[in-house]
Amino acid sequence: MSHTRPYRIFNAAHARSEDVTPHLRRITFSGPDIAEMATWAPDQRIKIFFPTDDGRIPDMPDREDWYSIYKSVPVAERVPMRTYTIRNLRADQAEVDVEFVLHGENGPASRWATHAKPGDKVQISAPNRRAEKIGGGFEWKPPADPRHVLLMADETAIPALAGILEELAARPNPPPCEVFAEVADRADALPLPNWPGLNIHWLIRHEEGDPRPGDLLVAAVERAKLPAANAEQAGTELEAIDIDTTVPWELAKATEGAFYAWIAGESEAIMSIRRTLIKERGIDRSLLNLMGYWRFGKVYE
Ligand SMILES: Cc1cc2nc3c(=O)[nH]c(=O)nc-3n(C[C@H](O)[C@H](O)[C@H](O)COP(=O)(O)OP(=O)(O)OC[C@H]3O[C@@H](n4cnc5c(N)ncnc54)[C@H](O)[C@@H]3O)c2cc1C
Numbered sequence: 001m002s003h004t005r006p007y008r009i010f011n012a013a014h015a016r017s018e019d020v021t022p023h024l025r026r027i028t029f030s031g032p033d034i035a036e037m038a039t040w041a042p043d044q045r046i047k048i049f050f051p052t053d054d055g056r057i058p059d060m061p062d063r064e065d066w067y068s069i070y071k072s073v074p075v076a077e078r079v080p081m082r083t084y085t086i087r088n089l090r091a092d093q094a095e096v097d098v099e100f101v102l103h104g105e106n107g108p109a110s111r112w113a114t115h116a117k118p119g120d121k122v123q124i125s126a127p128n129r130r131a132e133k134i135g136g137g138f139e140w141k142p143p144a145d146p147r148h149v150l151l152m153a154d155e156t157a158i159p160a161l162a163g164i165l166e167e168l169a170a171r172p173n174p175p176p177c178e179v180f181a182e183v184a185d186r187a188d189a190l191p192l193p194n195w196p197g198l199n200i201h202w203l204i205r206h207e208e209g210d211p212r213p214g215d216l217l218v219a220a221v222e223r224a225k226l227p228a229a230n231a232e233q234a235g236t237e238l239e240a241i242d243i244d245t246t247v248p249w250e251l252a253k254a255t256e257g258a259f260y261a262w263i264a265g266e267s268e269a270i271m272s273i274r275r276t277l278i279k280e281r282g283i284d285r286s287l288l289n290l291m292g293y294w295r296f297g298k299v300y301e
Contacts, residue, residue, distance in 0.1 A: 006135025008128045009062040010037055014120040015095065017113075021188040023155060025113050026087065026099045029122065034094040038127040039086045041138035042163025043262070047125040048098070050080045050112045058123040066125065080108035081301055083293075085159045091129060099159040107299070139251055139289045140164055140262055147258035149177040150224055152217050152273065154265035155188065156293040162192055164262065169193035180220040182213070182265065213296060214269025221273050226281055227259040234282025238275065243267040247300055248274065248292040250285065259287050267292030 012029035020026050049058035058079040060066050070078060088097040100113035112122075127135055140160070142149065149168070153161040158181060168174045176197040182205065183189055189202040203216035241248050248270050252260060261283075263273055270292045277283045277290075294300060 003128070003130045004132045005064055005128055006131040006133070007125055007137070008036070009060050009066060010034060010124045010126055012096070012122055012124050014116045014118055014122075016118060017116070020099060021183075021185075021190050023102050023184055023188050024099050024158065024190070025102055026097050027113060027116065028095050028097050029124070030093075030095045032094055034089075034096050035091050036129045037089055037091055037096055037124075038129040038131065039089045040127055040134050041140045042167050043140045043157075043160035043264075044086045044127065044138045045083050046086055046098075046127075046137070047081050048084050048109065049123040049125075050082070050108050051121070052079055053108070057121050060123050060125075080112075082107070082109040083300075084109075085157075085163075086126065087159045087163065096124075096126075101155045139291065140167075141252070141255075142260045142262075143254055143256045145256075146175045146260045148225065148227070148260075149175050150226070150259070150261040150263070151177065152180045152221065152224075152261075152263040152265065154182045154213060154217060154269070154293070155184070156266075157264035157291075158183070158190070160264065162190070165193045165198070168198075169195055174198065178225055180217055180224065182216045182220075214266035214272075217265055218269050218272045218276075221276050226277070226283055227287075229282030230284040231282065233278065233284065235279060238279055241271065243271060243292065243295060244298060247295075248290060250274065250288065250290045252289045253286040254284075257287055259283075261287060262289045264289075264291040264293050267295040 010033040012031045015028045015030035017025055017027045049060055051057050084098045087099045102114055103110045105111045151161055174195045179200040182203040185206045186204050203220055248267050270290050274290050278285050
């Protein structure tokens with residue numbers, strides 16, 4: 001029954017937008033369905049279905065098997081679907097905010113966000129407020145009392161990062177936390193919460209000769225404060241992942257422990273950070289979330 005499934009399909013329309021920075025546009029979606037939406041964590045991911053370029057409005061049925069229905073449609077006829085993060089949900093006002101990186105006209109989501117206007121319709125697969133139990137779609141599951149948190153994000157993961165920092169800042173004793181956040185321009189370094197013990201390093205590509213996205217995060221991990229190596233793990237061969245076909249996605253398993261890392265961004269950069277942290281630095285991989293949010297030059301649906 002749709003009303004108790006963890007996820008459902010929501011009809012939504014662009015209500016308004018605000019440019020948080022020159023490359024990050026917050027779009028507020030509204031519609032009666034959104035009163036039934038839930039979010040379970042600051043990195044809650046959702047799928048958004050966009051209209052086709054010839055104006056066909058997404059019309060996915062609200063069914064448990066929507067994904068197989070979607071995949072059964074020939075690629076050329078599918079409405080585009082991309083993954084985003086719930087930045088803020090105000091179910092009482094039937095509104096949800098999503099922050100879109102404006103990276104140009106080369107992808108349907110960025111193109112849509114660049115041109116969308118009030119009233120433009122999308123559909124969203126997102127958590128259901130009437131779910132009997134919490135579903136998944138989020139990876140921020142820190143231990144109760146971490147002694148040190150490492151967060152690394154490029155612009156696509158900054159909406160989740162901002163939410164994570166807001167959650168930590170609201171704790172009675174926020175933990176020591178080191179953040180590396182990579183963006184294109186100085187003006188993209190948006191205001192984030194602060195507390196003693198939080199150390200934010202903005203990595204600005206434009207000030208470093210405009211390297212490939214992710215390169216500054218890869219270099220920065222060398223100077224991150226890390227726990228002692230796990231001697232058994234250091235030097236072990238990592239399983240190969242073909243990032244052209246598979247999204248790198250490795251998750252922390254620790255429910256307690258002093259260190260916890262949440263790292264998301266461009267897939268090749270994530271693979272390189274994975275090698276540095278696990279193979280070279282011997283960090284216990286059960287403490288690390290390593291997530292490819294997009295792939296330079298490729299399309300992940
Ligand atoms: C769990 C999760 C949460 C995410 N949350 C957000 C979010 O809140 N906000 C957000 O903006 N993105 C988010 N992303 C990333 C987003 O899904 C991708 O950036 C996606 O590729 C955008 O789709 P598109 O249609 O614009 O481009 P696509 O059609 O997917 O790609 C077209 C081209 O654009 C390039 N491209 C894609 N993204 C970027 C980029 N950011 N910068 C430069 N080039 C790019 C691709 O390499 C490709 O060459 C998230 C991804 C995941 C997995």
